[in-house]
Amino acid sequence: xxxxxxLAGKLILFILTSTTLVFAAAFGxxxxxxxxxxxxxxxxxxxxxxxxTAYRIESxxxxxxxMPRNLAATLEEHPYTRADILRDVKxxxxxxxxxxxxxxxxxxxxxxxxxxYFAPYAYQKGxxxxxxxxxxxxxxxxxxxxxxxxRELGHAVWSEPYxxxxxxxxxMATFSVPFYRNQNGKRTLTGIVTADVALxxxxxxxxxxxxxxxxxxxxxxxxxxxxxHPYQKFVMRESIFSIAEARGxxxxxxxxxxxxxxxxxxxxxxxxxxGEKAWLSYAPLATSGWSLAVVVPEKELFADVxxxxxxxxxxxxxxFLGLFIIIAFISRRITKPIAxxxxxxxxxxxxxxxxxxxxxxxxxxxxxxxxxxxNMRTALKEYIADLAATTAAKERIxxxxxxxxxxxxxxxxxxxxxxxxxxxxxxFATLESAKEVGGDLYDFFxxxxxxxxxxxxxxxxxxxxxALFMAVTKTxxxxxxxxxxxxxxxxxLVNQELARDNDAMMFVTLFCGILDLRTGVLAYANAxxxxxxxxxxxxxxxxxxxxxxxxxxxxxxxxxxxxxxxxLPGDAMLVYTDGVTEAKxxxxxxxxxxxxxxxxxxxATLGCEAQVQKVLASVKAFAGEAPQADDITILSLxxxxxx
Amino acid sequence: MEITANKQGDITILTVNGKMDASNATxxxxxxxxxxxxxxxxxxxxxxxxxYISSAGLRSMLFLAKSVKxxxxxxxxxxLNGVVQEVFKISxxxxxxxxxxxxxQAIQSC
Numbered sequence: 076x077x078x079x080x081x082l083a084g085k086l087i088l089f090i091l092t093s094t095t096l097v098f099a100a101a102f103g104x105x106x107x108x109x110x111x112x113x114x115x116x117x118x119x120x121x122x123x124x125x126x127x128t129a130y131r132i133e134s135x136x137x138x139x140x141x142m143p144r145n146l147a148a149t150l151e152e153h154p155y156t157r158a159d160i161l162r163d164v165k166x167x168x169x170x171x172x173x174x175x176x177x178x179x180x181x182x183x184x185x186x187x188x189x190x191x192y193f194a195p196y197a198y199q200k201g202x203x204x205x206x207x208x209x210x211x212x213x214x215x216x217x218x219x220x221x222x223x224x225x226r227e228l229g230h231a232v233w234s235e236p237y238x239x240x241x242x243x244x245x246x247m248a249t250f251s252v253p254f255y256r257n258q259n260g261k262r263t264l265t266g267i268v269t270a271d272v273a274l275x276x277x278x279x280x281x282x283x284x285x286x287x288x289x290x291x292x293x294x295x296x297x298x299x300x301x302x303x304h305p306y307q308k309f310v311m312r313e314s315i316f317s318i319a320e321a322r323g324x325x326x327x328x329x330x331x332x333x334x335x336x337x338x339x340x341x342x343x344x345x346x347x348x349x350g351e352k353a354w355l356s357y358a359p360l361a362t363s364g365w366s367l368a369v370v371v372p373e374k375e376l377f378a379d380v381x382x383x384x385x386x387x388x389x390x391x392x393x394x395f396l397g398l399f400i401i402i403a404f405i406s407r408r409i410t411k412p413i414a415x416x417x418x419x420x421x422x423x424x425x426x427x428x429x430x431x432x433x434x435x436x437x438x439x440x441x442x443x444x445x446x447x448x449x450n451m452r453t454a455l456k457e458y459i460a461d462l463a464a465t466t467a468a469k470e471r472i473x474x475x476x477x478x479x480x481x482x483x484x485x486x487x488x489x490x491x492x493x494x495x496x497x498x499x500x501x502x503f504a505t506l507e508s509a510k511e512v513g514g515d516l517y518d519f520f521x522x523x524x525x526x527x528x529x530x531x532x533x534x535x536x537x538x539x540x541x542a543l544f545m546a547v548t549k550t551x552x553x554x555x556x557x558x559x560x561x562x563x564x565x566x567x568l569v570n571q572e573l574a575r576d577n578d579a580m581m582f583v584t585l586f587c588g589i590l591d592l593r594t595g596v597l598a599y600a601n602a603x604x605x606x607x608x609x610x611x612x613x614x615x616x617x618x619x620x621x622x623x624x625x626x627x628x629x630x631x632x633x634x635x636x637x638x639x640x641x642x643l644p645g646d647a648m649l650v651y652t653d654g655v656t657e658a659k660x661x662x663x664x665x666x667x668x669x670x671x672x673x674x675x676x677x678x679a680t681l682g683c684e685a686q687v688q689k690v691l692a693s694v695k696a697f698a699g700e701a702p703q704a705d706d707i708t709i710l711s712l713x714x715x716x717x718x
Numbered sequence: 719m720e721i722t723a724n725k726q727g728d729i730t731i732l733t734v735n736g737k738m739d740a741s742n743a744t745x746x747x748x749x750x751x752x753x754x755x756x757x758x759x760x761x762x763x764x765x766x767x768x769x770y771i772s773s774a775g776l777r778s779m780l781f782l783a784k785s786v787k788x789x790x791x792x793x794x795x796x797x798l799n800g801v802v803q804e805v806f807k808i809s810x811x812x813x814x815x816x817x818x819x820x821x822x823q824a825i826q827s828c
Contacts (some may be wrong), residue, residue, distance in 0.1 A: 535773035536740065580780050584773075584809055603809035625810030629780050633810075 082413060083361070086406040091399060098391050105387070109380045114354075117376055118341040121286065121356040121369055125339070128284050128292060129358045129367045136233075136362050139174060140250055142167045143268040144231065147254035150179070150268070160186075161195055167270060168197040175199055175239075175247065178209060180216050181266040186466050192217065208625040222267050224249040229264075233363040236274055236302050238311065244430075246274040246302070246311065248363075266624060280300070281367070281634075287375040297364035306348050314415065315510050319348050330355065334366035346370060369591045393430045412441045420448060428456050476539060480508070483542050486549060487517060491684065499592045499717055500527060503683035504710035505691060513706035514541030514583070515652050516549050523558040525592045531650040531710050532585035532604065535626075544581045548573065550585070562587040562600035563635035566627060570602070570635075573628035582626040586650055595642040595714050600635045605653055608675045612645035616675040619648070644716030647683075649690070650676055654707035658694050661701050666694055683711040721749050729828050730758040731821070735767040738775035746778040750785060759791025762824045766797025770804055783814045792816070796824035 080088065146163055155163075160179055167177035175536050176198030192210035199205075209216040225232045231252040239247045249271050256265045277294065281303045284292040287498045293304040309318070315331035318324075322345075331344060337359040345423040346353040353372040359366050374381075406412040415433045422430040432449050435442040484506065491503055504517045514534025522528050530552060534541040551569045566587060573583070586607060588599040599619075603626035610616040620640075642648070651671070658666040671690070678689040687709045694707060719736040730753050735789075739745065750761070759780065765771075786793045796818040798806055806812045818824040 533773070535777050580777055580784065582773075582777065582780065603811070605808060623807055623810045623813060625813055626776070629810075630784075630814065 082410040083403070083406040086410070087399065087402050091395065092274060094398060095395065095422055097350050098395075101253050102384070102387055102391065105386050106380065109383065110377055113377060117354065117371065118356070121354070121371060122339070122358070124284065124286065125292070125356045125367055125369045128280065128369070129360050131280055132367065133360055133362060135173060135276065135280075136250075136272075136360070139171060139270055139272050140231070140252075140362065141368060142171055142174065143177065143250055143252045143270045146177075146179070147231075147252040147268045150255060150265070151252045151499060157186075161197075164195050165197040165206065167268075168199060171270075173276065175245075175273045176271045178216075178269045179266060180209060180222055180269070182264060183217070221249040221251045221269055222559050225253045225267055226264060228340075233297075235296050235298060235300060236311065239271070247271050268661075274302070275404045284369065285372050286369055289375065290369065290371040290495065292367060293389075294360075294365055294367050294371045295331070295334060297335055299335050302365065308565075310442075322347055330357070330495050333357075334359070335364070337361070337364070337366070343373075343387045344370070346372065347397055365694065380706065412437075412445070416445055423448075423452060423455075428452055428459070478538065479542055483546060484508070486546065487510065488519060493519070494521065497521075497592070499715050500590065501621060501683040501713040501715065502527075502529065502711070503687050504531075504708070505687055507691060507703070507707040509537075509654070509703045509706050513537050513654075514545045515706035515708040516545045516583075516656065517650075517708050517710050518549055518552060520553065520556075522560075522589065525588045526558060527589070527592060528556055528562075529650070529710065529712060530585060530587040530588070530707055531607075531652060532583050532602075532627075533652040533654075533706075533708070534583040535581055537705075540579060540581060544573075544583060544628070546601055548583050548585070552585075561637040562598055563637040566600050566602050566624070566635040567633070570627045570629075570633050571631060574631040574633070577628055580629075582628040584626050588648075588650075590642070590712070590714065595644070595646075595716060596639055597642055597648075598637050598639045600624060600637050602633075602635060603629075605651065605656065607651070608649040608672065608677060609640075610647040610649065610679050612643060616649075616672055616679060618672075642714040644714060647679075647686070647713045649686070650710040650712070652706065652708040654703075654705040655690070655709060657705065658698050658707065659701050659704065660697055661699055666697050670697070683713050686711045719747065721746060723749065723753060725809050726762075726825060728758070729760045729762055729825055730822050731762045731764060731825075733764040737770040738768060739772040739779070740774035743772070743774040743778040746775070747781050748760045750778075750782050751788065754785060754789065759786055759789040760828050761786065761791070762821065762828055763795050764792065764797050764821050764824070765795060765802055766799065766821075767801050768797075769800075771802050776805070776809055776811055779811060780814070781789065794818060794824040812825045 146167060147585055149163070159186050164177050164179050168174055176196060178194055178196040180194035181192070192270060194209035194216050196207045197204050198207070221234050224234070231250065233248040234251065236248045249269050251267050252267045253267050255262045256264055257263070257699050277636070279295055281292045282305070291305045294302040295315050296302050299316050300311065301309045301313055301315065302311070304310055315334065316328060318326035319331060324345060324347070327344060327347065330344065333340065334357050339356075339358040339520050341354060341356040344353055344355045349372070354376060355368055356369045357366055357368040394515050412433055412435060419430055419432055432452070437444045462662060489505075493502065502519055505518070506515055506517060514537065516532045516534070517530065519527060519529035532545070532548060534544045534548065540673060548569065551572050552565065555568045556565050566585070583602070584604040585602045586604040588597055588601065590597050601621045601624045603624060606618045606621050608616045609619045620638070622636045622638060624635045656666055656668050656671055672689055674693045678686050681689060691707065719734065719738050719742045724731040724733070732749065734746065753761070763782070782793050794816045795806075797798045797820065798817060806817070816827055818827055
């Protein structure tokens with residue numbers, strides 16, 4: 076898809092993409108750091124708030140502890156009577172508004188040897204202080220936690236909070252202090268002083284602890300039981316561990332463990348009421364072993380940061396839009412000339428070389444490119460004009476060459492049998508053209524009633540010069556031949572004509588024979604041509620014996636010799652050009668003289684035409700796919716006698 | 719095809735290797751022209767390394783023969799063998815030149 080975008084589109088795409096990436100990175104970093112800074116500040120304030128609240132609760136609890144502690148100390152040091160005990164226990168309940176009631180519970184027989192249990196209990200009733208005894212059945216204080224736990228531990232303890240059924244369904248906790256006396260020189264536990272504390276004030280303090288909009292605080296006991304929580308259903312019914320278990324929240328369980336251990340920290344949690352992300356700070360209440368927690372919802376914590384981020388993104392988006400417009404404008408401006416140049420060059424590529432190139436005044440790259448295109452177009456126009464002219468000329472020459480070739484071939488006798496009324500001989504010849512115009516020739520004609528002249532030749536080189544030279548040679552041969560003229564004389568005359576002013580130094584190899592049809596005497600002369608094959612009846616074919624003679628047209632005043640032999644009826648002769656013996660196969664091997672002789676032997680008894688066709692087929696089969704490099708000419712003459 | 723030219727006295731010895739056909743025969747002609755332009759007119763052509771010669775090759779030999787004839791020089795061939803010897807014989811080109819068996823004889827007859 077990007078490939079199909081224009082230059083302007085690519086510029087816009089790449090620049091805006093990279094700008095967006097840079098902006099996103101900067102924005103992301105800024106957002107993260109801002110959050111971290113905010114978190115650091117929140118940690119400080121929340122921890123401080125938590126500690127301060129814990130301290131406030133602590134101070135109340137400590138003031139509560141003071142009265143029973145003092146009373147326990149007094150009981151250890153001074154002798155007391157029943158009246159002292161009753162007065163003291165009433166004082167504790169009366170003097171501290173936070174203390175609902177107080178008891179002094181003695182060990183069995185510790186107050187009086189004859190009384191097993193003694194535990195007076197003073198408590199607020201209306202505006203007065205009432206007095207009761209806890210040793211009334213079935214309330215058996217001796218086995219109560221508030222009595223047993225400090226008794227066993229040997230120090231003051233706060234009980235787990237509980238609902239006091241008798242005291243108007245308010246949440247309470249009991250502070251119990253053991254006291255000892257000397258008996259027989261031994262420090263012996265004598266009883267427990269208690270103070271029952273109503274915890275409604277605790278709920279008020281904690282409920283007043285507000286953080287952000289919906290942040291809140293809660294308190295857990297030393298066992299993790301929730302003492303106060305804005306969500307009332309949890310109070311005294313759930314512990315932090317039961318909630319963690321129900322929600323499968325391992326993190327919360329670990330936090331609970333650390334809270335009751337007495338640690339303090341500021342950690343992320345999932346709020347177990349709303350289920351949203353939140354931060355929780357906690358601090359211990361040392362006296363009671365309780366722990367106070369403050370929860371802040373994360374979205375409120377980061378509300379400011381998020382608002383800022385939204386604004387930054389908005390500014391970024393507006394900037395992005397502005398940048399888009401500017402880049403679009405610039406890239407359009409830069410690429411417009413390129414686009415119009417591209418349109419123009421497409422037109423040029425289509426072949427319209429006359430199309431107007433865009434006007435440029437700048438000397439920048441586009442300007443230079445446009446000017447180069449203008450030059451290229453001019454050069455291309457000239458080149459095409461030249462090419463058209465050359466092609467036209469070439470086509471003309473080629474068509475003329477074809478015509479020349481066909482004229483040249485039409486030159487050669489092609490009527491077979493050529494002399495139907497002559498029975499003393501048979502003759503057949505063929506010329507197989509190579510692709511290029513070659514220079515082979517053959518000819519035969521009657522000099523008079525009794526003499527047949529036949530000739531086969533091969534002009535050096537190829538193409539039009541060879542074709543012309545061949546035509547001239549053939550015309551000269553026919554024109555200069557006269558009855559009674561020996562072949563050597565004819566060659567000398569023709570050579571003289573061809574060699575004169577032969578600046579191109581072309582030449583033709585040529586065999587010329589004149590057969591006396593009455594006697595079978597063959598007179599022949601050779602101008603540098605391949606020796607013909609003579610096939611005498613009942614004998615193996617052999618090369619015709621010849622004196623060497625120089626090629627026609629090579630040198631003026633060359634002399635030739637006439638040789639002669641007598642053909643008997645049934646004898647034959649095969650004249651050919653080197654297109655036969657020098658035909659090549661795919662392996663670049665020559666057909667060769669030996670192969671020709673063997674082929675001639677194979678087809679010795681055939682008639683003229685069949686013989687020629689068989690030899691030609693043999694040559695073609697040998698060459699196979701190899702291209703024919705030269706003209707192939709084969710002429711066969713059979714002497715039959717009887718004229 | 720490869721042509722090398724050596725001098726022995728005022729005799730130019732041309733050695734031709736490979737095949738001489740229509741595609742390269744003009745190189746031989748050009749070499750002869752070049753040597754003659756430099757004043758040479760007596761040539762020994764060693765064809766012992768020549769494997770094949772076409773009619774175009776013969777034409778460049780004809781050029782050599784005519785050129786030395788015009789300048790009253792001489793051209794002697796040596797080392798003809800195989801197909802090349804056959805072609806020279808059939809075409810009658812052997813008669814156009816003095817032909818010797820080896821280079822030493824050729825130099826002496828030049």
